[in-house]
Amino acid sequence: MLAQAVFKRIRSQFQASSFLNDVIMEHEKHGLATLQQQLIDLKLKSEKDEAYLHLMEWYEYPLRSIPRGFQPVKLVELIMPRSRFEQLPMGFTNLKTLKLLDLSDSRNLILTPDFTGFPNLEKLILQGCTRLEKVDPSVGALERLILLNLRDCKCLRSFPHEINLKSLEILILSGCSRLKNFPEIGQNMIYLSKLYLDGTAIEELPSSIEHLTNLALLNLRDCKSLLSFPRVLFGLASLKSLILSGCRCQPTKSGHPLGLSPILSPIDVRLNFVQLISFSVLYYLILPNTYLRILTCVALILWTHFSCVARQHESKPINLLLPRSFSGLSSVVSLDLSDCNLLDGAFPDDLSCLSSLQSLNLSRNGFICLPNSISQLSKLKFLCLDNCTKLKSLQNLPISTQLVMARECTSLENYSGQVVVWTSGEAGFTFINCLSLADDEECKVGEVFLLDSQVRPLWQRYMEEKIHQSQGLQSILPQTEIPKWFSHQKYGSSVLIRIPSDLYENSSWKGIVLCAIFVVHKDLISSISPSQDPYFHKFKLRLDMDGGLVDCPQVFNIPKDRFHAGSFGLWLYLSHERFRDNLDERNCISPSITTHSPDVEIKACGARLLYDTDMAEFVQNLSENNFRISEDLLHQGHENSWNVI
Template identity: 35%
Template sequence: MSLLPSTSSSISRRKYDVFLSFRGEDTRKNFTDHLYDALKRSGIVTFRDDPKLDAGEEIASELFKAIQQSWCSVIVFSETYAFSGWCLEELVEIVKQKNKKGHKVFPIFYNVDPSELRKQKGKVEQAFVEHEWRYKEDKILRWRNALTQVADIKGWHLNDGHESEFIGDIVRKISVKLCQMCPVVHDKLVGISSRLEELYSKIEIGEDDVRIFGICGMGGIGKTTLARVVYDQMSSHFEGKGFIADVREVSDKFGLVSLQKQLLFQILSDEGFNFFNVHEGNAIISHRLSHKKVLVVIDDVDNEQHLKCLVGRRDWFGLGSRIIVTTRDEHLLQSYRVDDVYKPTTLNDNDALRLFNLKAFDSETVPEKVFIELSKHVVKYASGLPLALEVLGSFLCGREAAQWKSAIKRLEKDSNKEILDRLRISFDGLEEREKNIFLDIACFFNGEEKAFVMKVFDGCEFFPDIGIDVLIKKSLLTVNKNNKLWMHNLLQEMGRKIVREKSIEEPGKRCRLWEEKDVYHVLTKNTATEGIEGMIIDSKRESKKMLSLNVNTLSKMKKLRLLKVLCLSNCDDLKYLSNELRLLDWTGYPLRFLPPSFQPDNLVALLLPYSRIEQLWKGNAPLYKLKVLNLKGSQNLIKTPDFTTTPNLEILILEGCIRISDVDPSIGVLSRLELLNLRGCKSLRNLPTKIGGCKCLKTIDLSGCHRVGNLPKNLQQVEFLEELDLSETDIEKPPSFIFQFKYLKVLSLNRRKGPSSKLGTNLPSFFQVFQRGSIESMPLMLHSLSGLTSLTSLKLKDCNLCEGDILCDISCLSSLTFLDLSGNNFVSIPSSLALLSKLQYVGFSNCKELRLLPELTSTEAVNLDGFASLELVPNPSKVCNSEGFPWFMGLHCYRLAENFNVLKWLRRRFKHHAISRKKFDVVMPGSEIPSDS
């Protein structure tokens, strides 16, 4: 990382760090004395006046000079502070330095109320009454103004608290501020402020304990640079210091003893240590440094032995010492029980561009227009990695635009060697299985769901539970908030380069193929070898060349574990697939059957979405390792397979398989099945009666299964169900047991618009006209909702619900955050809806009869689209009261738009969000836009 201080944050060293202003007779012998000692112990140079001066009437000139030579003032406002003309004169000078020279001021309100100081009431008022008898009016006015200004500054308040804790907090915060303001000698550093603030808050140099602290991240992210800045800024607060750089490299070349001697020399400036083994070094370090407050940085550690011989135990160092360790391996820090870890992030786009420009143009801006877009290309490639930005910026510095364009094109083909070599250090230290996991992710699985990839790797016997954790701890991989694997694009490129280097000229000799041109070469030239373990075929760009699978080509790939085919239709003679396949992912598989010679014993995931397959296999193919089966959109599939040979199946997706009328009853043996997706299976008549055997089911999706009219009773045995979607089925009265699933989080009972299938086919059209003059289905029959204690989402759209159909016990759904009641026929909503304290979204769109909204004080988003009849909202703030609500849809609510209260509410919202700068959406019909005044 590279970090740039702003000019205002850098100061020249002053004589004092802190000037203490206080009333001697109030606090000199107690609070102020303890505070002074604590500041001194933390290495903060503090000025405190001579106690002999207390009796003097006039402030000494030395005190003015001390204020001017201090970086900040700490003012202890005690009960009688304002009675001292001396203190008030100090205060005037402090304010003068603050306003003219940026002198920092930190007030402490020691058992006094800041408002009394600001308003000059109580004892402060008494003090000024006395002063007015003795001093001139202009001096009194200066004192009053100074007191008011300082009392307005945010400070520390002590009211009957523990003074030791209070003082510790003050010292820590002043230490952090001082470190941030110290001069930084490093030039061209970008993005320092936020990182240093977070770092210092963790390090807490004001405390008297010994702390070990880690800075961890991928290669090139700036760990060493950041540690160096912290070291330079903090070292003056310690009795000794040492920065042991490049520990990994030095240890390999010269051994651990040389590092121990370097540590002792840097701290003690003594070259006379004559020892020859690590154990002697340990003894000397612990003896000589155990009473010394030191700051030590151990840089680029990759082995626990480095920590054992340089850090040892905390009692090796004196109280107040701080040890900072930089490493790529988070597990190393965890196993050594460090106190805290800081993980630098990549630079944001603006800082990345600034850093690159500084290296390429020696300026934060691009001097010539022609380089603007070129610079953005390079910055995008670097993805915020400081190492890449610095290396590429320096490489392109002084070159012409044509050379820039050439270099950028070359980067697309072959990444910069210096960057990738630095990144490769972490890869080279991996075990063989971890290397395979890393390369598979780099070539095939970057951005994929972690859970799915773990299943595949488990089938490859890569032991992914520990392997992926190792990669994460070594900063080679992360898992994002959506639980997807994410690898920095330069790490991905490094992994792919490692694969290419196995055979630069002939891709058929590599172990993994992912680039279209390489795959095209191998398949058309028939250069495949047995060493190929993974391949992606995507012929969309090469479609004009009519890429086809040659039977001889695939037959050579005996070790093929992973095959992903994204676009390939010309493979009529496919007769062979490797029996080593763990993943077969073929979108639009064009054949009716899998090759008869294929023995899928090792298959973990079979993904054939939108295929033409009619039957997976004939007979009982052994598929004991199969965990994922996805046949989504395979419209020729006539029946599901016999599941007795797939007992470990966890995910079954048959969505859109419109010809399937029944699910094989053997599904009951799938005791590990977690997800069953039958969405849009229009011919499906029911679920098999043995579905209760799927004890681990968490998700069932039957939405769009129009012919399914009931659920088997033994479904109630699936007690851990979390999601159930019965939308647009023919179920008019859901069985009571589904309202007793205590782990259910999502329940969708949305209906189709228009007549039900039963009414529509069995009754004449004139009998279908109900009391509201429109064709309606029978209303959904709801049971008590009180058993759904975990429910977070309830969808009841177009269920023909009328007055009283929404049960009052809906208030029992204490976890509910999402409720959709759109397209129903009630006139009013139960007031119990207002008791849903966690409700964030509620939908009332197309509820044409509803005339009055309930109070929904916690709701963040409301949809009233098509709410034509709504006339009154007594207090709109009670409909959507959340200050942070982002969304209000009132399209076609013409009568609502005429309501003055609503417009008044909108005006208030405009004002609130204009101040907070938060985004929010309001859609309303009307003839004018509400003003913000």
């Protein structure tokens, strides 16, 4: 876009045949940095472009400032990931019409701007700004802010003492590992539905969190400083998904016996019994005074004892303390308590209060038996017990359970190393996977699960329920062409969907299904620049409705180690809940999928509006693609699971 604009601006100064030569001469004469600065100045100082500029999207902007006097007063979206800004330039500080500000991964950014200059801002994305230490208190003036994303701002220590953003729906503080205090919640924050605090140093949640009456998802994964289950959550009637994985805190120094915190030497001296006796005898012989001999030996023994006790305390994290009752969490559908060091007796005797619970993750815990009260979970469908190495039996499973994952449960009796499918009560079937992770990575479970014609209908029913329950899913399959089932297809990275006039009122409409074919070129992998992500292919999804962009771009990270070369299909399902309110009188939707990975080429894109009546056909079409490639997957090891987005 920039190159095209620059060319149009200055092409009259050069002959068409010599334009490239003139650019090369300028480069050789003044240097690339000077030429780059001149081109940027020439582009941004264009009065015509500035007056009508609504969208500015510039990845890896190379300068620390913008040309003086450049003020795009009508700017609606400012998207400049990985820029070199230390703070937002003055030309961008008073934008009354701005709705989206994205400075993600700008690792030089130290200060946030005064947000009073952005009264209409709806989305603020500062994800990955690793030097950012605090957020300006003026963020509280953003009354129209819907999304605030500060993920992986690892130096962030200071957040406004209180937030009362009445329009905020999503707050992301994931990975802000130095953030210890979560702000007080104002009474106006009734629309916040998703709160991500995973990986923070937060010790407790404020009692004012009860004002979040619409909160549906709370992620507290790996909050190592949380000592107990946050009881303030019991009053959240709308909470659907609660994630407490990895919340098992390290003991404080005061937790050592007698309140002592022994000082260990830098070389971590470790004495066994023989060494202790030898040192004691040696000190007894060389010291002249009997009283001094005895005192020294006693001190040596005590120092060794407390050193061993300290090491034992340091190696055994405290388990997350669960409440005696979950009586205030009847709305929770999904609960993740994995890796919380839960032992036998840690669970309440009464779990029937979790009357809506359908998914329970208890992986990487230390209990030997499932609690008897787990049978009270009358709606439980999915139970994950991976890496519960002490678990010996699967007794007391609720009759509603459909899928049990118990991989690497090495002490498990009867089922260890097997994949079992059996009928049970109202669920119709229970699928139990007790393979080792090594076998599962080789897709042996996929071989049983996908190639068994008796299991196939069960998998289709499971996928239908998963689509009904989520707002978005994604999957990657080895693939070279788009299935004919997709009614709208086009070569390239975008496709056009005509909208029926009654779509908005159609209650059976579920959303949109997309399939994009992309190729990873093996011969281009070595040409990746240092600024590119070495681990993931990054894809961006945008929805264009008759020229109006909907929502901020949805980014997908695809692991390079699994999809390093070949042709693949990116399958996406988007619920209408993500964009239904933006339809109005629109005539068409144009999804586009783009990537900045130089070794990836998007070949084609397909789409289809998904209705309830299409659900079975869609899942059947998906399963056919899974079954068709299942034998290849057994050898290639590609990921073929569907992930929530």
